[in-house]
Amino acid sequence: MAATDHSRRVVLFAPADVHSLEIAAVMDVFHEANTQRQDTLYELVVVAEHAGPIHASSGLAIMPHRSIGDGPLSADTFVVAGSYRIPRHVSKSVTDWIAACAGMARRYGAVCTGTFLLGAAGLIEGRRVTTHWHYAAELASRFPGAKLQADDIFVRDGRLFTSAGVSAAIDLSLALVQEDEGLPLALSIARHMVMYLKRPGGQSQYSASLAAQAVRPSSVSAALQWASENADRKLSVEVLAARAAMSPRNFSRRLARDFGLTPAQFVEQVRVERARRLLEDTRLSLEQVTHASGFGSLATARRAFLRRLGITMKQYRERFRLGPTRDEP
DNA sequence: TCACACGACCGCCATC
DNA sequence: AAGATGGCGGTCGTGT
Numbered sequence: 001m002a003a004t005d006h007s008r009r010v011v012l013f014a015p016a017d018v019h020s021l022e023i024a025a026v027m028d029v030f031h032e033a034n035t036q037r038q039d040t041l042y043e044l045v046v047v048a049e050h051a052g053p054i055h056a057s058s059g060l061a062i063m064p065h066r067s068i069g070d071g072p073l074s075a076d077t078f079v080v081a082g083s084y085r086i087p088r089h090v091s092k093s094v095t096d097w098i099a100a101c102a103g104m105a106r107r108y109g110a111v112c113t114g115t116f117l118l119g120a121a122g123l124i125e126g127r128r129v130t131t132h133w134h135y136a137a138e139l140a141s142r143f144p145g146a147k148l149q150a151d152d153i154f155v156r157d158g159r160l161f162t163s164a165g166v167s168a169a170i171d172l173s174l175a176l177v178q179e180d181e182g183l184p185l186a187l188s189i190a191r192h193m194v195m196y197l198k199r200p201g202g203q204s205q206y207s208a209s210l211a212a213q214a215v216r217p218s219s220v221s222a223a224l225q226w227a228s229e230n231a232d233r234k235l236s237v238e239v240l241a242a243r244a245a246m247s248p249r250n251f252s253r254r255l256a257r258d259f260g261l262t263p264a265q266f267v268e269q270v271r272v273e274r275a276r277r278l279l280e281d282t283r284l285s286l287e288q289v290t291h292a293s294g295f296g297s298l299a300t301a302r303r304a305f306l307r308r309l310g311i312t313m314k315q316y317r318e319r320f321r322l323g324p325t326r327d328e329p
Numbered sequence: 330t331c332a333c334a335c336g337a338c339c340g341c342c343a344t345c
Numbered sequence: 346a347a348g349a350t351g352g353c354g355g356t357c358g359t360g361t
Contacts, residue, residue, distance in 0.1 A: 237337065247351050252338075264337060264359090300360060 003043035008076035008180065011045045011101060014064060015117060017083040020056035022111045022169045026079055029173035032189045033181065041181065045073060049094055057084055068093060072100035075108075077176060081169075082112030086135055087120065095121040107176075109161035111169045118162070119143040128157040130164050219244040220254045224266065231274035232294040237263045271295055272308050279317045286313050 003009070010030050014023055023046065030042040048054045048064040055061055066073070078101045098121040102108040110118045115131040116139060118124050125145040130136075136150035149155050154163045154172060163172040170193065178186035223244035227235050240263055241251035252263050259266070274293035278284055287298060290313075295301035298313075305313050 248337095249339090249352065250350050253350085256339095262338070296360065303360090 002040060004040050007040045007043040009043045009045060009074070010077045010079065011047060011073050011075035011105070013078075013080045013098065013101075013114075013117070014046055014048050014054060014056075014062060015081065015083055015087060015114070016049065016054065017057045017085050018054065018062070018081050019083055019112065020058045020060040020062065022081040022114075023056070023062060025169035026081070026111070026173045028193065029170060029177060029189060032192055033177050033185060036185060036188055036192070037181075045075075047073065049091070068097040072097055072104065075101055075105045078102055078105035078108035080108075080110040080114035080117045082110065082114040082116075082132070084113070086113055086138060087116050090117060090120045099123060105159070107159045107161065109163070109172075111163050111172065112165060115139060115162045116142070118160075119146065123160065124162075127160050128155050129160070129162040130155040131162065132164050218254075218258075219246070220251065220258060223251075224255075224259075227267065228270045228273075231270050232292055235267045235270070235294065240267075267294075268304050269308070271301075272304050275301060275305070275313065276309075276316065279313060286317075289313065 010026070012023060012026055027044050027046070030044055033041050045066060046062065046064045047066045047068060047070075048062075049068055051064075051067040051069065053061045053063045080098060094117070098117060102118070102121065102123055108118075108123075110131075112132045113135055115124065115129055116135070118129075119139065119142065124143055126147065128147045128149055129139075130149050131139050133150060136148060139146070140148045140150070154168060154175070155161065161172065161176075163169065174186045174190055177189060223240050226243055227240060233239075237248045237252060241248040244251050244254075246254070255261055255263055255266065261269075271293045275289050275295070278289045278292055282289075284292065286301075290298050290301045293301070295304065302312050305311060305316060309316060311319070
């Protein structure tokens with residue numbers, strides 16, 4: 001599909017040794033948006049430092065569309081991908097180019113260690129950012145002026161967004177599509193990519209179980225993981241805290257600190273996700289879905305859906321029922 | 330739709 | 346000394 005005058009240009013910078021999944025994740029989500037709308041909503045441009053193919057850390061060869069030698073690109077969305085290596089020596093031509101592109105973009109950000117490149121370009125000073133947890137300490141020491149939120153897997157600060165892990169790139173991209181085109185398209189893309197976990201709207205852009213997987217393992221995240229697999233059980237603060245071997249008071253404190261959620265918010269999120277999945281994949285009645293996802297009553301489930309998705313369970317099923325979700329003639 | 334009871338939340342303080 | 350943890354209780358929100 002060729003770019004049209006209403007296309008939004010998404011520029012992706014691929015550093016040396018880029019993690020191939022990050023490039024693929026971002027491209028595939030935006031490409032799927034184009035496919036589903038049968039329109040070029042997004043024009044995707046991959047840029048590397050030098051012309052010619054680059055090798056991702058996995059060995060996969062990627063052929064960028066352009067190199068930075070072609071000059072800064074005006075982009076709607078500018079994303080710097082990361083690699084498993086922290087960029088040590090970043091040339092001035094790269095940082096200048098990144099700064100120029102970010103300056104022109106409506107929004108810009110980084111995935112994983114891409115945050116280091118934004119930092120080298122002077123774009124995270126005084127800003128709230130995150131990165132892959134494994135590199136958080138180094139980011140903090142290299143860029144002491146940045147307000148690092150190491151335990152968050154997605155942080156947005158005005159035009160700037162950063163995300164933690166590799167797989168989070170998909171959720172990040174979905175969140176951007178959702179911002180532009182609304183929840184239904186984002187959900188539909190997620191469904192096609194078999195990414196059932198995306199949590200639409202709300203404070204964090206991430207699903208409960210994804211969040212539990214994404215941070216440093218701890219007894220808290222283990223308890224959350226367990227909860228996300230057992231939505232139909234009783235999930236009171238007391239039960240979750242016992243699972244994490246700590247007092248209810250301390251459990252909710254840690255949850256607030258590490259995930260920005262209260263226990264009740266987390267549980268509701270888990271239950272809505274579970275119910276959504278059942279609504280999409282099964283023909284269980286609303287009553288059965290309600291029960292299987294741990295809601296006490298239909299009324300409770302309905303309210304939770306309205307709160308989080310803005311639609312009722314019935315409407316949700318009508319929209320995302322079994323079968324193709326692509327707009328087909 | 331409404332009232333009520335229960336659970337969740339959070340500030341505060343003690344303790345480790 | 347400072348940070349993490351646990352318990353108490355008033356208030357609020359929410360499920361039934």
